[in-house]
Amino acid sequence: MSSILIIYTGGTIGMMENPETGALENFDLAHLRRHVPELGRFQYDIDFTAFDPPIDSSDMEPKYWVKLARMIADCYDRYDGFVVLHGTDTMAFTASALSFMLENLGKPVIITGSQLPILKLRTDGKENLLTSIEIAADKDEAGRPIVTEVCIFFENRLMRGNRTTKINAEGFNAFRSHNYPALAKAGIHIRYEHNLLYRPPRGALFKPHFLMDNHVIVLTIFPGLREEYVHAVARMPGLKGVVLKTYGSGNAPQKPWLIDILRRLNAAGVVLVNITQCSQGTVEMHRYGTGLQLLQAGVINGYDSTLEGTVTKLMFLLGHGLPADEVKRRMSRSLAGEITV
Ligand code: ASP
Numbered sequence: 085m086s087s088i089l090i091i092y093t094g095g096t097i098g099m100m101e102n103p104e105t106g107a108l109e110n111f112d113l114a115h116l117r118r119h120v121p122e123l124g125r126f127q128y129d130i131d132f133t134a135f136d137p138p139i140d141s142s143d144m145e146p147k148y149w150v151k152l153a154r155m156i157a158d159c160y161d162r163y164d165g166f167v168v169l170h171g172t173d174t175m176a177f178t179a180s181a182l183s184f185m186l187e188n189l190g191k192p193v194i195i196t197g198s199q200l201p202i203l204k205l206r207t208d209g210k211e212n213l214l215t216s217i218e219i220a221a222d223k224d225e226a227g228r229p230i231v232t233e234v235c236i237f238f239e240n241r242l243m244r245g246n247r248t249t250k251i252n253a254e255g256f257n258a259f260r261s262h263n264y265p266a267l268a269k270a271g272i273h274i275r276y277e278h279n280l281l282y283r284p285p286r287g288a289l290f291k292p293h294f295l296m297d298n299h300v301i302v303l304t305i306f307p308g309l310r311e312e313y314v315h316a317v318a319r320m321p322g323l324k325g326v327v328l329k330t331y332g333s334g335n336a337p338q339k340p341w342l343i344d345i346l347r348r349l350n351a352a353g354v355v356l357v358n359i360t361q362c363s364q365g366t367v368e369m370h371r372y373g374t375g376l377q378l379l380q381a382g383v384i385n386g387y388d389s390t391l392e393g394t395v396t397k398l399m400f401l402l403g404h405g406l407p408a409d410e411v412k413r414r415m416s417r418s419l420a421g422e423i424t425v
Contacts, residue, residue, distance in 0.1 A: 087129040
């Protein structure tokens with residue numbers, strides 16, 4: 085019998101309307117069990133634990149990723165799989181962060197939530213929760229877990245966590261993995277794409293990490309971006325990493341002041357990573373002069389990474405106190421299937 089731990093962090097799935105303000109607020113985990121009697125019908129051992137108090141995922145912080153990683157690591161041997169209930173707003177950040185923090189994960193960690201609270205009649209939460217539990221418990225004929233990575237399950241799709249992005253503030257199909265196919269689709273059967281699933285290196289032991297450094301910032305390029313604004317960013321105390329969200333295949337305006345600032349940041353040991361504002365596709369800085377100038381200024385390629393994947397990977401690598409050159413080297417390698425190099 086599979087044993088599953090459900091970790092409730094907060095989010096719409098477990099919220100209900102405050103009768104006075106009409107705003108959605110978190111409710112107690114005990115309600116979750118009461119409102120999903122189907123949980124009792126699984127032939128699995130299911131345990132629950134929760135953040136106390138639960139948080140709206142807009143309040144998510146690296147310290148909570150550490151808390152989650154610890155909760156999973158502390159009882160890693162006791163369970164066959166983990167289901168994390170999480171608000172949708174920052175779910176893709178948490179999934180990405182955990183994918184790096186839980187190195188050589190040998191069990192499923194399935195993150196899910198919902199767009200409508202589980203108490204609502206038309207909720208998408210039950211479907212998401214029940215299928216996530218099934219995926220977390222699924223094993224092959226040899227009794228090995230089918231999924232050995234951090235995933236997001238949402239509206240019939242299982243996606244690699246560090247490849248997903250929230251794309252819809254309203255519809256039930258809230259997440260997409262634009263640059264990597266879905267790992268499974270849930271219909272009458274759950275159909276896994278076995279050849280797409282991430283496998284830790286053979287014989288590698290599970291190794292949790294608990295250090296993140298958030299001295300990073302995202303700088304989105306747009307027509308009319310002012311020099312003094314970029315200067316202000318560059319002067320931020322303690323800055324260690326900049327994620328540049330550029331145009332198309334990694335292009336930025338050809339302003340000498342911009343290249344000069346980037347060159348100086350790079351020389352000062354700040355890691356500069358280029359990702360595209362497009363939801364699909366990859367960065368190729370040598371394609372146009374507008375990208376090449378960035379490469380020459382020391383900006384490194386973020387390939388087809390999501391914003392969530394890049395920010396959390398930078399925090400993870402910087403958190404381990406690696407020198408800038410080593411951070412750059414590792415940013416250009418896939419650590420948990422987050423980029424296609
Ligand atoms: N604000 C909520 C959260 O992210 C939204 C949701 O759960 O869908 O916690």
